[in-house]
Amino acid sequence: MSPSSLNARSMIRLKIILAMLFLTHSSTVYATTYYVDQTSGNDSNSGSSPSTPWKNSPGMAAYSGSGVLSPGDTVLFDNCDTWRTTGTQGIWLVGGVTYDGDVFGSCSPQYGATLQAASANDAGVVRFRDHAIIATIFRNFVVDANHTVSTGIDINHRFYTLMNGATKRVQHVEVKNVASTASLGQYKYGIIISNHGGTTGYAENIEILDSLVHDTSRDGLCLYPGDENADTRIRNILVRNNEVYNTGQDPTYGAGSGIIVKGFVVNAIVEYNYVHGTNAAGIFMNGNETNHFPGVGMSDIHIRYNLVNTPVQANQGNIRIYDTNAGDPKQVDIYGNLILANTVTGGLSNDRNKNTLTLKVYNNTFFNSFVKFMNTTDVASVEFKNNIIYYTNGVPFSARSGVLTSHSNNIYYRGGGTLASIGGTSYDIGGLGSYEPTGSGANPLFKNIANLPTGFIGSLGSFMPNSDGLSLQGSSTGVNNGTALPTPYDGSIGSLTRPVGSAWDIGAYEFGLVSGDITPPNPSANLRIL
Numbered sequence: 192m193s194p195s196s197l198n199a200r201s202m203i204r205l206k207i208i209l210a211m212l213f214l215t216h217s218s219t220v221y222a223t224t225y226y227v228d229q230t231s232g233n234d235s236n237s238g239s240s241p242s243t244p245w246k247n248s249p250g251m252a253a254y255s256g257s258g259v260l261s262p263g264d265t266v267l268f269d270n271c272d273t274w275r276t277t278g279t280q281g282i283w284l285v286g287g288v289t290y291d292g293d294v295f296g297s298c299s300p301q302y303g304a305t306l307q308a309a310s311a312n313d314a315g316v317v318r319f320r321d322h323a324i325i326a327t328i329f330r331n332f333v334v335d336a337n338h339t340v341s342t343g344i345d346i347n348h349r350f351y352t353l354m355n356g357a358t359k360r361v362q363h364v365e366v367k368n369v370a371s372t373a374s375l376g377q378y379k380y381g382i383i384i385s386n387h388g389g390t391t392g393y394a395e396n397i398e399i400l401d402s403l404v405h406d407t408s409r410d411g412l413c414l415y416p417g418d419e420n421a422d423t424r425i426r427n428i429l430v431r432n433n434e435v436y437n438t439g440q441d442p443t444y445g446a447g448s449g450i451i452v453k454g455f456v457v458n459a460i461v462e463y464n465y466v467h468g469t470n471a472a473g474i475f476m477n478g479n480e481t482n483h484f485p486g487v488g489m490s491d492i493h494i495r496y497n498l499v500n501t502p503v504q505a506n507q508g509n510i511r512i513y514d515t516n517a518g519d520p521k522q523v524d525i526y527g528n529l530i531l532a533n534t535v536t537g538g539l540s541n542d543r544n545k546n547t548l549t550l551k552v553y554n555n556t557f558f559n560s561f562v563k564f565m566n567t568t569d570v571a572s573v574e575f576k577n578n579i580i581y582y583t584n585g586v587p588f589s590a591r592s593g594v595l596t597s598h599s600n601n602i603y604y605r606g607g608g609t610l611a612s613i614g615g616t617s618y619d620i621g622g623l624g625s626y627e628p629t630g631s632g633a634n635p636l637f638k639n640i641a642n643l644p645t646g647f648i649g650s651l652g653s654f655m656p657n658s659d660g661l662s663l664q665g666s667s668t669g670v671n672n673g674t675a676l677p678t679p680y681d682g683s684i685g686s687l688t689r690p691v692g693s694a695w696d697i698g699a700y701e702f703g704l705v706s707g708d709i710t711p712p713n714p715s716a717n718l719r720i721l
Contacts, residue, residue: 222263226295229272234258241295244269250285252278262287262325268304268332270296275309280318280345282306284329286356287322293331293363302365302403303331308339315345321354330362338370340377343404347425348385348415351392360398369407374443381405381435383413386455389422398429405434408441411469415453418479421487426457430464432647432654439470448475449501454519455479458491463654465498465646472511473499478519478545488519488546495524496684496699498644498656499538500531508536509560518545518569526553527684529661529699530560531643534584537561544569553577553680554673554689556661556699557587558640564590572596577673579635579698580604586612599629600674602697606634629674635698636667655685662700669697 225238225245232238232246234256247254248266251274260266262285268274270293276282284290292303308316316334319327334343343366347354361382371377381404386392394416404411412435416423430450439447449466452459453476466473474494499509509530512521521544530538538560541548548571552562557580564573573590575598580587587603592614603610609617610632618625620632637660644656662685663669673695681689683701690696691703 221261222265223261224265224267225258225260226267226269228269229274230269247274248282248290250283251276251281260285260288262322265289265291267295268292270294270300270303270331271298272296273305273307275307276312276316277309278312280314281308281312281316281341283318284320284327286320286327287325289326289328289330291328291331292333300333302333302363305333305335307335308337308341311339312336312341314349315342317344318349319344319346319354319359321352321356321359323356326358326360328360328362330360330364332364334364334366336367336369336379338368340371340379341369342379342381342383343367343369343407344382346382346384346397347392347394348380348383348387351386351388353391353393355393355395358396358398360400361402362398362400363402365403367404367406369409371408371441372443373409373441378409380409380413380415381407381411381438383415384425384428385413385416386423386425387417387419389420392423394425395427397425397427398431399433400429400431402433403435405437406440407438407447409439409444409447410449410451410471410475411435411438411447412450413453414456414459415451416455418454418482421484424455424457426459428456428459430459430461431651432463434465434646436466436468446471446507448472449499451475451477452489452492453477453480454489455487456489456492460493460495462493462496463647467498467500467645469501472507472509473501474510476512476521476523478514478521480515483517483519486520488521490520490522492521492523493526493679494528496527496654496682498529498531498647498684501533508540508542509533509538511539512541512544512548512550514543514545514569516545520547520549522549524551524553524680525555526551526680527682527699528555529644529656529684530555530557532559534559534561534582537563538580540564541566541569541571544571546570548572550574551680553676554683554695554697554699555579557581558637558643558661559584561585562588564594567591574598576600576676577695577697578602579669581635581637586610588612590614598627600672600697601627602631602633602635602669604632604634631668631672633668635669636664638662638664649686653686659685659700661698663696663698663702665702667702670702671696673697
């Protein structure tokens with residue numbers, strides 16, 4: 192390549208960098224903070240100071256002013272107030288704008304200002320837009336669908352557009368009271384990320400953080416694109432430190448999972464979430480609803496460091512991998528989770544899955560839940576290592592022949608009888624070594640099984656369950672008896688990097704710095720996410 196060609200390319204790159212710096216500089220220098228006060232505001236005000244607030248925000252049907260939001264702006268809602276929303280969407284966010292419901296105001300709410308549907312908001316109580324280089328942030332709010340036919344937060348679901356720009360973030364938000372009736376053709380969700388437009392509807396770079404979703408008619412938190420064509424992809428999604436419960440409240444449908452990953456989803460991390468009390472699987476992975484395209488399916492899905500404790504329901508379970516018709520390929524990694532108390536449909540299964548499944552199951556702790564890979568309608572390839580299955584009500588682990596490509600260093604505890612059933616062959620504690628030489632049938636010696644966790648404490652880099660009853664005692668056979676695995680599997684549910692001791696531990700915890708029972712601190716009354 193000639194020097195002139197290199198110089199030309201260098202100049203092009205320099206121009207691109209300068210253009211991006213200019214755009215960023217321009218949007219931040221002229222950014223404005225606006226204030227919204229439902230009680231004392233007026234839409235004819237400037238909105239630019241606490242003493243001259245708007246009553247409503249641009250993007251709401253009730254807003255009657257002439258203000259226009261620009262990328263880089265911040266809108267602060269009075270944290271004492273409630274806005275009753277009407278229209279197609281309750282509020283349509285402007286791409287590149289930050290909306291905060293707790294910084295402004297004299298109250299100390301758990302979350303922040305309330306947006307409450309006064310009537311059905313078909314495209315969500317909150318509807319997102321995108322910006323190419325500036326993040327769109329919605330944080331510190333209560334989003335109350337108020338038992339109307341309204342999704343709580345809609346990211347590219349009801350109406351699609353290209354959303355592959357900068358980060359779109361939901362943080363520290365409570366979403367509740369979503370009502371829809373499947374028998375009437377109504378399908379609304381707590382939070383949903385979608386794409387019904389193919390290449391013109393890509394949704395990417397999305398974060399759902401530190402939020403609470405509950406009392407929904409269908410699923411709670413959904414990564415759920417459509418299947419109109421082979422390009423309805425969503426990707427680069429982070430779901431972290433959320434709590435989901437009381438899903439599936441529609442009596443005409445009778446099911447609703449906590450967190451779902453369905454269809455063409457690529458590069459999604461689901462971590463440090465507490466899912467419980469759902470009316471279907473806690474975490475549910477499924478292929479497209481109707482249309483299937485060769486080679487198109489979910490990939491690079493990481494389900495890690497979650498606490499899942501769901502009720503008993505036929506054909507569901509704590510974590511389930513499923514599909515319909517011809518099905519779609521799936522590539523999923525499940526590691527470092529605490530999976531509790533499902534004695535009927537189990538902690539993990541691929542029941543009724545279709546197509547191909549490439550699955551890695553590492554360092555999970557299944558307590559009072561069994562694991563079952565007996566499905567005959569998919570082509571599964573499963574690696575199963577460093578897991579603890581503590582299940583005294585039946586066989587802890589079952590798999591059909593040919594499913595397991597590798598397995599080692601697992602603890603299968605029952606207290607007697609068959610520990611593993613593989614292709615119809617049963618292995619008790621005396622014969623387990625012929626099936627898995629590095630496996631164990633010993634009691635894993637949890638610290639205190641009467642002290643089970645009910646959520647997480649800490650922050651990024653220090654998250655841990657709020658009680659450590661399922662961590663291991665120092666004398667456990669699970670300590671320093673795991674097999675080493677590569678990054679990114681070297682974390683743990685207590686945020687310690689493996690190994691802490693001489694070798695990896697087995698199960699979700701890594702034995703180390705934490706000792707004694709953990710009692711969660713009382714949250715500060717004035718805690719705010721800034």
